[in-house]
Amino acid sequence: MGEPMVLGIDLGGTHMRVAVVDSNGEILRLGKIHSNIHLGARQACLRLISECRMLMDEARSLGGSVFGIGMGVAGKIDRHRGEVVFSPNLPAMNGYLLGIELEKSLGLPVVMENDANAFGIGENWVGSGRGIANWVGVTLGTGVGGCLVFGGELWRGDDLGFVGEIGHMIVDPQGPSCACGLQGCLEAHSSAGSLMRAVEKAATDGLLSRGPLHDRWVKGALTAEGVYLSAKEGDLGARRLFHRMGWALGIALAGLFTVLGIRHAVIGGGVSAAWDEFIGPLRSSLAEHSSFLASEEMMVLRGALGDNAALLGAAKLAWKSLCEKEATSEIL
Ligand SMILES: [Zn+2]
Known part of the structure; x- marks a missing residue:
């Protein structure tokens, strides 16, 4: 299986950034592509999926395996439905079930969070808020x-x-x-x-x-x-x-x-x-x-984390969610 890793995503109006992150908050690989949100939600989602697949391959080349995905998105997010409810910077995503689409395509659990909250979780984990x-x-x-x-x-x-x-x-x-x-x-x-x-x-x-x-x-x-x-x-x-x-x-x-x-x-x-x-x-x-x-x-x-704060926070959420799932399955 390889060493467990997660993907942290920061989805902004201009760029999508995806990183392979280990359990210590270390970024092992980082990819950045244009969001091209004007092409519509479906196109943006397909590009994001292909970037994630590439980073999952990178994780394998490092001897690891990706177990979950965390995503920070600019705007109002329904974390439970995996939906971008309203995003002024990503208007084509409004109402789009982005989290669910990613889960279906990549076969991995996805957690979503507003990007400013993800910034907070990242800085709290390995940045100035620690x-x-x-x-x-x-x-x-x-x-x-x-x-x-x-x-x-x-x-x-x-x-x-x-x-x-x-x-x-x-x-x-x-x-x-x-x-x-x-x-x-x-x-x-x-x-x-x-x-x-x-x-x-x-x-x-x-x-x-x-x-x-x-x-x-x-x-x-x-x-x-x-x-x-x-x-x-x-x-x-x-x-x-x-x-x-x-x-x-x-x-x-x-x-x-x-x-x-x-x-x-x-x-x-x-x-x-x-x-x-x-x-x-x-x-x-x-x-x-x-x-x-x-x-x-x-x-x-x-x-302290510059542009990487939100994707590190998203990665931390993915780790947290995986740990909770593991604890639940042990009890069951
Ligand atoms: Zn205002």
């Missing part, structure tokens, strides 16, 4: 995701299909509109999408000053990374956007720390690469908006 009992996780990407870890376990609330949606905490009721339909959410201040929308609005209002950010916008190739590079090049408008990002994150974390009686946060996701631009304003805002904790008591950590 050894910290209670913490809040924030993922800064196209949107803002979040998760809550209490007593070393992911908090699932009432299992309603959403939990820890920190991105939709309102930090300024007069603030910019959010994709969720509300106004002034954290996501409307602190996501890659919010950076782009703010630049677009400044340009439309004639308020985008000449400088690196303006130059990139004129070329029509502006990305969140471009906004960061502009800030590094001293562009004041770009720096103000990261200041606003940190300010909003500080308000959200201060509120959560106060309500929950905790003092640790882990921040990951692609936009956390701009750490040096927003962490100063974040810490000032956190100190300013906290009622019960001094600034030195509050720990805001950067995620």
